[in-house]
Amino acid sequence: MEIIEKKEADNNTNNTQTGVDSLDNKEFEERRLKSPLHSLKHKFVFWYTRRTPGVRTQSSYEDNIKKIVDFSTVEGFWVCYCHLARPSSLPSPTDLHLFKEGIRPLWEDSANCNGGKWIIRFKKAVSGRFWEDLVLALVGDQLDYGDNICGAVLSIRFNEDILSVWNRNSSDHQAVMALRDSIKRHLKLPHSYVMEYKPHDASLRDNSSYRNTWLRG
Template identity: 55%
Template sequence: MNQLQRLREEEESESYHDDTDETNNNNNRHKVSPGAGEHPLQYNYTFWFSRRTPSRPSSSQSYEQNIRQIGTVASVEQFWRFYSHLIRPGDLSGHSDFHLFKEGIKPMWEDECNRGGGKWIIRLRKGLASRFWENMILAMVGEQFMVGEEICGAVVSVRFQEDILSIWNRTSNDQTTTSRIRDTLRRVLNLPSNTIMEYKTHNDSLRDNSSFRNTKISL
């Protein structure tokens, strides 16, 4: 992690914007690899973005159409160059989400790598999302969780009255792994001991989402 933070200082930020269509198009043309002399990450990671109208329930199909892949990184240097161009979560408005997932894993409950897993959820008061999101993804790409391939990705969800952090893993019924993820998350975010953290399986999320859609239809 110290290497990530040190190399960030060496990267020059060319702009500050959220126009990522060009980056997305470039990503689709070739496999992303570390450049000459760069420090490779253990896994490639892909940034995604989504925004939706909160009053409109989303099916898995409409949700998949709504998420945008905005860039993949393979090295420490690429991570900081890309990250420095992104708007910070605290500056987003409306019902928006940033996702950072291992390359090849979609930020969807139904993805093969996610379907048997779940996520730790932390609800934040407004104004904290940018700092906590950065600390969480630095811990993730820096392999601080020490749970092998269990980590799938992380999400920051910007809402009107609160913001929500979550980190996803592959195996929801492995209590030793989920407990280690929880404890590491508490440490890297320096959370008070009384902070409420909720673990929710993706199967439960799918069931709750289905019930919500059926309720809206029946009204």
């Protein structure tokens, strides 16, 4: 299953390794030139990570992270997002990442190394809707302490999907708790859902991270 869906069955798929439709760049430019653009506060990048279950690889986690597309305008976002495959159609395990430009979806990145993430687990039937609501809130800079946010990840797994929001500073208690409340508010999260915050350095120490979830498959 491609990360970016094909618009035509007979389209030439020259970039199957990254899941990019060869028509996307041309269509994007045509749409961009037709109307005035509305700039976003931040430029964003969609990434994905995927492997085949049961297949061992010698490549590092960083090597498996592939860039899909970047955008900096409202119009650019919708052109990109409308071509992305829905989470429900993607195989397990797959990670979708949406991060501000210049920040890699890695703990070791300088923007992430002192931060952490809010974690929410969802049943697979509803995760796509919550992911979309989070993406819109992030792109639209609607979450509190937005400058402290690095990005978000949807981890698609076999029995459940895991959504996380990464921030820069795990020691700023006010910003961390305000982010939690803002996520709950924008996602209209039911009270039955539990949110867990975990600093990235704790994930590195105890091996109970998304990266290790990925490696365990």
